[in-house]
Amino acid sequence: MKLELFHFDTCPFCKMVIREINEEGRTDVEYHDIYKDEASLQRLVEVGGKEQCPCLFVDGKPLYESAEIIRFLKAHPQEA
Numbered sequence: 681m682k683l684e685l686f687h688f689d690t691c692p693f694c695k696m697v698i699r700e701i702n703e704e705g706r707t708d709v710e711y712h713d714i715y716k717d718e719a720s721l722q723r724l725v726e727v728g729g730k731e732q733c734p735c736l737f738v739d740g741k742p743l744y745e746s747a748e749i750i751r752f753l754k755a756h757p758q759e760a
């Protein structure tokens with residue numbers, strides 16, 4: 681399962697998701713800062729349909745809403 685988090689530095693909802701990732705000790709999430717990488721912003725808008733962060737791409741499919749993302753991460757621990 682490929683996990684990619686679209687985020688930016690000053691986004692409090694992104695920070696909640698990143699805290700969860702760190703607390704779980706996950707190393708399986710690839711980060712894309714949408715304001716440091718124009719291609720990431722374009723991909724988020726093209727695939728997700730909006731610029732809202734955080735957004736977790738799960739095998740390329742967008743999942744918005746920090747609470748939903750955290751729920752998903754808890755339900756899908758990092759695979760060995």
Ligand SMILES: N[C@@H](CCC(=O)N[C@@H](CS)C(=O)NCC(=O)O)C(=O)O
Pocket residue numbers: 690691692693694730731732733734744745746747
């Ligand atoms: N309910 C959402 C709120 C997310 C949100 O408001 N994100 C802001 C940044 S902190 C954003 O991306 N705003 C731009 C937009 O929605 O287009 C969540 O919990 O993830």
